Amino acid sequence: MTDQMYRVALASRPSGAPTTENFRYEPVPMPEPAEGEVLVRVHYMSLDPYMRGRMDDAKSYAAPVPIGGTMEAGAVGEVIASNSPAFKPGDFAFGMFGWATHGCLPAKMLRKIDPDQAPITTSLGVLGMPGFTGWQGLMEYGRPKAGETLVVAAATGPVGSMVGQVARLMGLRTVGIAGGADKCRMATETFGFDDCLDHRAYATAKDLRAALSDACPDGIDIYFENVGGKVLEAVIPLMNNFGRIPICGMIAWYDAGGLGAGAAAEGLSAPALWRNILVKFLSVNGFIISNHWNRFPTFLNEIAPKVASGEIKYVEDVAEGLENAPATFMSMLKGGNHGKQIVKVI
Amino acid sequence: MTDQMYRVALASRPSGAPTTENFRYEPVPMPEPAEGEVLVRVHYMSLDPYMRGRMDDAKSYAAPVPIGGTMEAGAVGEVIASNSPAFKPGDFAFGMFGWATHGCLPAKMLRKIDPDQAPITTSLGVLGMPGFTGWQGLMEYGRPKAGETLVVAAATGPVGSMVGQVARLMGLRTVGIAGGADKCRMATETFGFDDCLDHRAYATAKDLRAALSDACPDGIDIYFENVGGKVLEAVIPLMNNFGRIPICGMIAWYDAGGLGAGAAAEGLSAPALWRNILVKFLSVNGFIISNHWNRFPTFLNEIAPKVASGEIKYVEDVAEGLENAPATFMSMLKGGNHGKQIVKVI
Numbered sequence: 001m002t003d004q005m006y007r008v009a010l011a012s013r014p015s016g017a018p019t020t021e022n023f024r025y026e027p028v029p030m031p032e033p034a035e036g037e038v039l040v041r042v043h044y045m046s047l048d049p050y051m052r053g054r055m056d057d058a059k060s061y062a063a064p065v066p067i068g069g070t071m072e073a074g075a076v077g078e079v080i081a082s083n084s085p086a087f088k089p090g091d092f093a094f095g096m097f098g099w100a101t102h103g104c105l106p107a108k109m110l111r112k113i114d115p116d117q118a119p120i121t122t123s124l125g126v127l128g129m130p131g132f133t134g135w136q137g138l139m140e141y142g143r144p145k146a147g148e149t150l151v152v153a154a155a156t157g158p159v160g161s162m163v164g165q166v167a168r169l170m171g172l173r174t175v176g177i178a179g180g181a182d183k184c185r186m187a188t189e190t191f192g193f194d195d196c197l198d199h200r201a202y203a204t205a206k207d208l209r210a211a212l213s214d215a216c217p218d219g220i221d222i223y224f225e226n227v228g229g230k231v232l233e234a235v236i237p238l239m240n241n242f243g244r245i246p247i248c249g250m251i252a253w254y255d256a257g258g259l260g261a262g263a264a265a266e267g268l269s270a271p272a273l274w275r276n277i278l279v280k281f282l283s284v285n286g287f288i289i290s291n292h293w294n295r296f297p298t299f300l301n302e303i304a305p306k307v308a309s310g311e312i313k314y315v316e317d318v319a320e321g322l323e324n325a326p327a328t329f330m331s332m333l334k335g336g337n338h339g340k341q342i343v344k345v346i
Numbered sequence: 347m348t349d350q351m352y353r354v355a356l357a358s359r360p361s362g363a364p365t366t367e368n369f370r371y372e373p374v375p376m377p378e379p380a381e382g383e384v385l386v387r388v389h390y391m392s393l394d395p396y397m398r399g400r401m402d403d404a405k406s407y408a409a410p411v412p413i414g415g416t417m418e419a420g421a422v423g424e425v426i427a428s429n430s431p432a433f434k435p436g437d438f439a440f441g442m443f444g445w446a447t448h449g450c451l452p453a454k455m456l457r458k459i460d461p462d463q464a465p466i467t468t469s470l471g472v473l474g475m476p477g478f479t480g481w482q483g484l485m486e487y488g489r490p491k492a493g494e495t496l497v498v499a500a501a502t503g504p505v506g507s508m509v510g511q512v513a514r515l516m517g518l519r520t521v522g523i524a525g526g527a528d529k530c531r532m533a534t535e536t537f538g539f540d541d542c543l544d545h546r547a548y549a550t551a552k553d554l555r556a557a558l559s560d561a562c563p564d565g566i567d568i569y570f571e572n573v574g575g576k577v578l579e580a581v582i583p584l585m586n587n588f589g590r591i592p593i594c595g596m597i598a599w600y601d602a603g604g605l606g607a608g609a610a611a612e613g614l615s616a617p618a619l620w621r622n623i624l625v626k627f628l629s630v631n632g633f634i635i636s637n638h639w640n641r642f643p644t645f646l647n648e649i650a651p652k653v654a655s656g657e658i659k660y661v662e663d664v665a666e667g668l669e670n671a672p673a674t675f676m677s678m679l680k681g682g683n684h685g686k687q688i689v690k691v692i
Binding site (some may be wrong): 159269271278280281284286308 | 367376429516571574594596599615616617620621623624625626627628629630632637
């Protein structure tokens with residue numbers, strides 16, 4: 001075992017979109033597992049939009065990554081040393097190891113992964129936090145009913161594709177929004193969306209709204225919100241009475257940082273948003289998946305068999321090398337990924 | 347029985363705050379009850395903020411009053427002619443008779459009122475639509491828990507005073523917001539709020555927020571929304587994680603009409619509002635009480651005895667004369683009323 005490992009640290013906080021200078025790839029000493037801890041050699045690491053939020057020091061639901069700290073990430077790998085009876089070398093484990101080649105965490109913070117049941121990468125996407133986020137937000141706050149219409153953006157991402165597929169299996173009309181014709185084809189052909197609109201093809205929220213209106217002839221009952229911005233502005237006037245909006249993210253607005261009065265709201269004002277919630281009796285719920293882990297076993301029981309049978313599909317986009325994680329992350333925030341973004345670390 | 351009655355019609359749609367020219371007080375022929383209908387001589391009529399919305403033709407949850415149509419209102423009076431076995435002359439009935447001295451409606455659209463159980467005016471306020479709105483919104487969407495903190499504006503109005511009193515009886519800390527020192531005293535002394543802030547004493551949302559922060563040392567768990575504007579802007583950053591915001595109105599923004607992009611949002615942008623919902627896991631629900639009438643018997647069962655015993659207090663502000671309804675209404679929209687605004691018609 002070498003005495004050093006590599007990691008990506010937060011070098012400085014971004015103003016606006018992150019740049020290369022905000023990250024630092026560097027060697028650090030290899031940790032040794034203390035009593036109850038487990039050392040893991042990371043094979044695959046997850047990249048997710050929420051990490052953009054952790055780079056800011058705005059008050060949020062999670063503490064920011066400190067300057068000089070390791071960027072946060074879920075990752076999966078092989079146990080190479082264990083000081084806990086719960087894990088032995090050769091086991092596979094998922095944990096919040098960060099952007100790093102190795103991670104050392106208490107056994108109770110790890111989840112054992114069976115590599116014979118599904119590819120270990122699925123623990124980062126379709127059967128991990130993103131897939132669970134889509135399922136849980138849809139079921140608890142979307143409250144889907146057969147015959148209704150659902151809209152979700154980032155439709156080919158691991159959250160949006162789960163939302164769309166679960167809703168379709170429950171008998172809803174599903175309309176995705178994605179960036180580019182390729183992704184829209186993936187949304188309808190691979191993930192079975194009834195329709196998918198390329199938001200890049202519409203210059204304004206108004207244009208996008210007109211297209212959405214055609215794609216949703218009965219209006220929108222559930223808007224699963226993960227992007228904000230132009231899509232939200234297009235969707236809001238199309239919401240039906242008693243519509244539901246689970247909010248798990250707003251990637252379009254992340255670079256606005258603290259999002260004070262100056263943040264770009266384009267054609268949507270706070271009063272207009274508030275008024276729509278009132279006059280259409282909307283139910284809007286923000287959530288973070290970390291408050292819902294008690295439902296994770298139910299999710300796995302329901303969804304893992306459907307993934308195994310192919311009823312629920314997933315697409316992964318695997319980049320190579322931890323040193324490329326910053327560039328991959330920056331590209332993902334602009335929609336450069338096709339499916340769940342993963343970094344192969346080993 | 348004379349062959350004419352009086353009403354107030356909508357003469358024109360307001361742009362901004364309503365003015366005298368928007369209303370027309372006029373005689374119209376006395377209706378005769380058709381089969382199944384009941385003719386009522388109105389004694390008291392209700393004035394409520396929602397009526398401002400009916401004067402606009404913006405898409406909303408209810409059809410606008412047509413130009414030349416009778417202004418909408420709930421009212422209570424004595425049956426003077428009946429073509430239905432359900433009512434006989436001398437009975438008292440509540441119905442949507444509008445701004446008028448008389449009203450003729452099908453018996454099934456009326457609610458019989460027992461004048462011996464409570465003053466008939468209570469059917470317009472504490473035991474009518476406004477009190478029910480406060481109770482239902484609080485119970486279903488506020489989900490109050492002992493030890494939490496609740497904030498409501500228009501704290502001495504019939505909605506806010508019900509919300510505050512029910513929450514206090516359930517063991518919450520209740521903080522009201524009202525316009526003027528008199529109303530604040532009424533809120534604490536009559537309605538038992540733990541504290542009440544005079545929004546007129548704070549020039550900006552930021553100043554109001556600082557005072558609210560002092561009044562709510564443990565943050566805000568429930569904000570019962572009926573005003574919008576500066577109060578909303580002050581409250582949002584003080585909301586606790588998992589906070590709830592039932593929305594039943596936004597009187598501060600009614601004059602903005604359609605509330606498009608140009609509506610005054612002051613220091614609160616749509617993205618900032620949306621971000622707060624996400625990062626604090628807020629639950630925001632718009633509602634209109636007309637979708638909840640199935641719960642009205644439960645409300646009366648629970649609250650009428652508490653009103654009779656004096657555990658729940660109410661204050662009524664009675665103006666004289668239907669011809670004065672427009673001026674009273676305009677004054678009420680600016681906060682000129684002290685307690686539930688009623689017009690004595692007979």
